[in-house]
Amino acid sequence: MNAKIRIRGLTKTFATGATRVQALAGIDLDVQDNEFITFVGASGCGKSTLLRAIGGLEYVDSGSLSASGREVAGPGADRAMVFQHYSLYPWLSVMENIRWCRRLAVHTRDRTLADVEAASGRADALLQLMGLGHARDAYPNQLSGGMQQRVAIARALMPKPEILLMDEPFGALDAQTREVMHDLIRHVHKVEKTTIVFVTHDVEEAIYLGNRIVLMAPRPGRIAQIYDVPLPDARRQDMKHGQDFLALKKEILARIRETSGMKTDFDLLEQLNQPAG
């Protein structure tokens, strides 16, 4: 079967003045249909650059990249993105924010208002799926961060994207809200059958959400390793305390520390903490 996302030999270098940063060096990867794949790695290892390239928001230097069977030449309706900052329209209600993309379509193509009304059935369904039924007429500034991010996800799902690209979407949320969002997005993945590519710097989040984890390393940005997550599809929070989970977390954290060049000299720290004598 063909991969949902197919990446071969992808490279990208940023040049600012005299400095050149190789953000992506020869990335090869296949993401399968309805897979939930997570990316972790030290800051600056190219996670966002790769995600943006898949989203068609970043030019690459060489290599090939296809999504949903077509070569990526720019953004497309098959791919939707969710970022850390929710970027809702503050002057629109929750429901209006979710339906906004359909309204745009009316003005740009031969769609009638009746098409938009038909789409509102989906908007209602998404509202329920995200647990926002009671907030449909609220405005973004009346909602908590977690609720705003749910609206942003519902809006991204509105045009039925085949691929959902998420860049540290829960990074600004508190730990409790984040756990709720984790179970919610796993549920969305199951119900909507979306292929999800999820970038995070949080190893626990990467394991809990992913079917596979891609570990990236910096300078140059590359794939260091790919891990299969030894958990069943139906996730439960208590799995985070399981032996397999903890062992994988420990291994990945060690690899990130090793590749980040930010190794802490624990002996030196110890000496600094010794009382002077």
Ligand SMILES: Nc1ncnc2c1ncn2[C@@H]1O[C@H](COP(=O)(O)OP(=O)(O)O)[C@@H](O)[C@H]1O
């Ligand atoms: N627009 C840009 N201009 C110059 N350098 C950039 C740009 N975007 C990213 N970079 C550099 O490319 C590298 C990878 O960045 P990024 O993909 O944002 O990493 P990550 O998301 O893993 O933290 C970093 O060294 C970063 O500084």
Ligand SMILES: [Mg+2]
């Ligand atoms: Mg990033």
